[in-house]
Amino acid sequence: MEFFTQILSLLCVCLGFYSLYKYAVYRPKGFPPGPPRLPFFGSYLFMMLTNFKYSYKSVLKFSEWYKSDIVGFYMGSFPVVVIHNAEAIRQVLRDARYDGRVPAYLVLMRHPEEKLEGVLFQEGSIWKEQRRFVLRYLRDYGFGRRFAELELFIQDQLNDMLDLIRSGPRYEHEKPFVSKDGKRVLLPYFFGHSGLNSFLHVAYNERISRSDQNDLWQLIRITIQFQRNADAYGKMISIMPWIRYVFPKWSGYNVLRESNLYMHEFFSKIIDYHLKTYDENYERNFLDVYIKEMLKAESNGILDTTFRRDQLIMNIIDFVLPSITAISFQLSFLMQHFLANPKIQKSIQTEIDEIVGRNRLPTVDDRQFMPYTEATVREILRIETLVPSNVPHKTLEDTQLMGYNIPKDTIIIPSLYAYHNDAKVWGDPLVFRPERFLNEKGELCLKKDVSLPFGAGPPRIPLFGSYLFMMLSDFKFLHKGVLKFCKWYKSDIVGFHMGPFPVVAVHNADGVREVLTRSEFDGRPGIYVAQMRGPNDELLGIFFREGQFWKEQRRFVLRYLRDFGFGRRFMELELVIQEELNDMLDLIRNGPKFDHEKPYCKESGMRIYLPNFFSPFVANSVFHIVCNERTPRSEQADLWELIRYGLQFQRTADDYGKMLSIMPWIKHIFPNWSSYNKLTESNIFLFKYFEKIVDRHIKTYDESYERNFLDKYIREMREADLEGNEDTSFKRNQFILSLIDFTFPAFTAVGVQLSFLVQYFLLYPEVQKRIQKEIDEVVGAGRLPTLEDRQFMSYTEATIREILRIETLVPSSVPHKTLVDTELMGYKIPKDTLIVPALYAYHNDKRVWGDPQNFRPERFLDDKGHLCLKKDVSFPFGAGKRLCAGETFARNMLFLVTAALCQNFNFILADGDVLPDLSTNLSGLITSPMDYWVQLEERA
Secondary structure, eight states, rough: HHEEEEEEEHHHHHHHHHHHHHHHHOTTTTTTOOOBBBTTTTHHHHHHHSSSOOHHHHHHHHHHHOOOOOEEEEETTEEEEOOOHHHHHHHHHHOGBBBOOOOOOOHHTTTTTOOOOOSSOOHHHHHHHHHHHHHHHHGGGGSSSSOOHHHHHHHHHHHHHHHHHHHHOGGGTTTTTBTSSSSSSTTTTGGGGHHHHHHHHHSOOOOOOOGHHHHHHHHHHHHHHHHHOOOOHHHHHHOOHHHHHHHHTTTTTHHHHHHHHHHHHHHHHHHHHHHOOTTOOOOOOOHHHHHHHHHHHHHHOOOTTOOHHHHHHHHHHHHHHHHHHHHHHHHHHHHHHHOOHHHHHHHHHHHHHHTTTSOOOGGGGGGGGGGHHHHHHHHHHTTSSSTTTSOOOOOSSSSTTTTEOOOOEEEEOOOOOHHHHHHHHHSSTSSOOGGGGOOOOOOGGGGGOOHHHHHHHHOBBBTTBBBHHHHHSSSHHHHHHHHHHHHTTTTTTOOOOOEEEEEEEEEEHHHHHHHHHHHGGGBBOOHHHHHHTGGGGGSSTTTTTHHHHHEEEEEEHHHGGGGTTTTTTOHHHHHHHHHHHHHHHHHHHHSSGGGGGGGGBBBTTSEEEGGGHHHHHHHHHHHHHHSSOOOOGGGGGGHEEEEEEEEHHHHHTTTTTTHHOOTTTTHHOOOTTTTHHHHHHHHHHHHHHHHHHHHHHTTTOOOTTOOSSHHHHHHHHHHHHHHTTTTOOOOOHHHHHHHHHHHHHHHHHHHHHHHHHHHHHHHHHHHHHHHHHHHHHHTTTOOOOOGGGGOOHHHHHHHHHHHHHHHHHSOOOSSSOOSOOEEEEEEEOTTTTTEEEEEHHHTHHHHHHSSSSSSOGGGGTTSSSSSSSGGGOOOTTTTTGSSOOOOHHHHHHHHHHHHHHHHHHHEEEETOOOOOOOGBBOOSSSOOOOOOOEEEEOOO
């Protein structure tokens, strides 16, 4: 019996060891490699044995042992994946699948009742709602943007700080942090109070004087105490929360509890004071804005509202304290590096002396002229990575990363420390060298800064989003700025924010085609620049509408405009165009007959002003389609003005909606600088011009006699009126904006593209000569070219297609918007994301075109010199349901005008003229050449 007992005991021991072994080495299928785990602790003890002090360095050791940039292990019962690879880190930081947060006990204990409140560790709808609200209204008081009042306040704080250093402490609470005679300060605490006072000014519009700052200094001390005693992995207390009852001091519970209670109590007093003194008729600060939301939810009986007192307290803690202590720590690190590298301090001081001098404090405006100082700040953010393991993320679904399976609810840690110290990325990461962010001229070079101290994507600044980084990348051409993002992030698709709007820009041929042809991308963003085109900022027209309204209006307008020649061959229209071409040729040869023509053509003729010159003749052809009328040259003063204002609008707007769409309120402060005045002036002229036409037709409408397309639309308006249909989309203002959308882009676009083509004729005279030779062979000199000739003039047609490619008129297309959650190029794209199909990037992609920088019409011809349409994979007019409705008309006009001009004239350089400089092209909603005069001569 004893023998069997011994055998059974041995089997139990073996089974226990086997179970322990299986538990230790268990990994989900396809999980990344990593250390074994132990019951209760997971792999935490192995981390502490590897590097007791720095857990993020111990995980870096795991990477070295397992020869992998991604390692997986367990913290207690939680699966954890840590990434040490640049591309994967960026993916985690920008992919919504990893946007979860870990509700570790260390997070819960921040609240006195251990509730999950605040923003930093929330996820899902509460995180989105609270973060959006707090950022939206804190910005009104200067958080995350330039704000003159706040900058003056910060100057006062800096003066107080300098006085404290020079003169020593005046008050008891300052004495622990500054020596009696000044000149000696205790870091990192010393820098915190000035930043904190500035932030509290943002939050509740008050300033605490130096004499009353005892609690402020205490708050800094306690906050630093909390951040030093917590860690990125949640400490042992998050693995085994019950340990606080057994070892409250050793586990860090007592210190963390003390810190959390003090922080909560500090801000509770502020919140409760504001609740007690709240007056709904007087908004004092951000806190009152939040309190209003709380009271609104309470009065409406909304029990599950996220706007609560404790949530407000934790929101303020989440937004205030991390940024303030971060600044203190980084400045303290910088002081250490100044002591170790005194030459760097001297270089900064030399730069300050040159730019600022000694008579005033530096300002934010000086920053752009102080590249070495800025580079030093960037280098300290890199070499002393403040949050080495970032704030842990969590997978919201089963996914894959770097070829490994990552289960839902896995903790994901993007190791910023490892990335910022990767020799493959930085070369000499252990060396403090600000010069790494400067170019050969000593200027700041942003593309050299691939660090991620604040996360990934193009960096997002509150309020502006990535707009400022776009302007820094390429101030003049935003589409080129975004193309640089693609190069920096080595991706054909990039995501960023324009103010509050998420944006995805696609620079890949297949991706661009997908966006243009898939119906889920057919939405339009309701940006302010689109709204301000109509009266009372009402979103009207067709270009920027979506859904059933867009479908109904577009279908009707296209259906009936085609009856009058829009988008198809129509003999009557072609005869009108021939008359317009004869008028244009007469104006060139004989000079202006009327005052309104004189600004655009010299008295003696043969010298014209581009791009305005061509558009009136095109516009007159368009108006013949719309209202079956043609304005004679003698009465075209308003038509020439329409062209001028149309171009002004298209040059003043931009493909990302301008700063106005990010901050519409800026129009009240900087109406000129924000372009509001110019855009409004242009919109008013355009609206009034078409309003006169529409009102005249409404006034003279006769239901028994249909004159033109306008009468068809008026009939629909009348029918809806008679039926009492108040929801009809057929309304007067909608009618006016629809006409604007279908007409003025067509004639300004044709004029601009012809002006680009003239520049290329001057740069490549052999192209002009070859077109003329083709015209002589096919048409001769006795008549104008017609559309019948087009099929026999392959080189002329190829040249037009090449100018449409190389000078992409709308570089970013008109922005689309996702109508549903979807996927694109392997990435998840949320509903209501702005999608930018980057036509400029596609038309300049070497993978598609080989030599895209060369103007070479032959690329569209086959071996026999015939036009080869399958070689033309360009999208100058878009594609899919959002295809430009005027494509056929524009292509026909470009051919007829180009052929008529080349048949009759040579474009030449007059005395004093210089060859066109294509780098001076203007950026806007469309690209256009600088205004210029060009000389013509009769062909011999």
